[in-house]
Amino acid sequence: MKYSVLVVATFFLFSCVQNSQKAETDPIQNVDKHSKAEVQFDKEKVDFGVIPQDTLVTALYQIKNTGSDTLKITDIQPDCSCTSFYVSKFKIAPNDTALVQLNINTFHKHGNIEQYTVLVTNTKKKFYSLKNTAIVN
Template identity: 35%
Template sequence: MKKFMLCLSAVCLIAFTSCKDDATKKIDDTNVAEAAERDANASKFPVIQFDKQEHDFGTIEAKTNVETVFNYTNVGEAPLVITDIKSSCGCTVPKDWSTEPLAVGQTGHFTVKFNGSGTNKVSKTITVTANTEKGTETVKITAFVMPDPNAQPAAGASPVQAQ
């Protein structure tokens, strides 16, 4: 058993020390330069700047469709790519955004349509998924939704009589 271990150790020693080429001679300077540039660019992100963080529709009647446009600018150091825009509820629909890269300094926009559902003060969040450092950015819409004057009272509710 001792001879086997001795032979195995000798084979491993020969295998690990038999490299005659110096590993530093195999480094290609162009690869090093490309890697340095890639690493420098990896720390550069696009930054999305909105013209407004929140839009208030004011007072609207229930079931009234309203929409607004959010404008944005890429103020970062790399092209901006928006991959998705979602709202916090199905009553709010974001649309009309570009999935093409937006160069530094360029502007874009998307539309948000709200169908007037809910009652009283309503607030919805729109999440923009992009290649920014955080990965997601948010904007909001708000409205005060008045009850529909043509709506029938709920079952079991007694009508209010004027005195």
């Protein structure tokens, strides 16, 4: 009986430790619901038109914090492994700007493509989608 209680207590202890570690690293859990940061993009879509296959194209997006709190980009999630990204800064002061660069590799792509990249922020909306389109020949 004592052994059973010890096993259950140990299991409970480790499950609590794992849950607290997940909450610290989960970007969605860390979003401030009362944040006064606000996002303004110079654009939310780039159309590359007709481009050759097996090339690398780059889309640049400027982000401005129009709110009164520091804007934090907590995660960036491209929908394809063919897309890499660079962010000039992940914390943007009020009235300041940052640059998001999305690099899309058209290797083995053909026809109409649509690539989406989601930015997770500490704003009330939380999720913003950037879209890139092209026709690959």
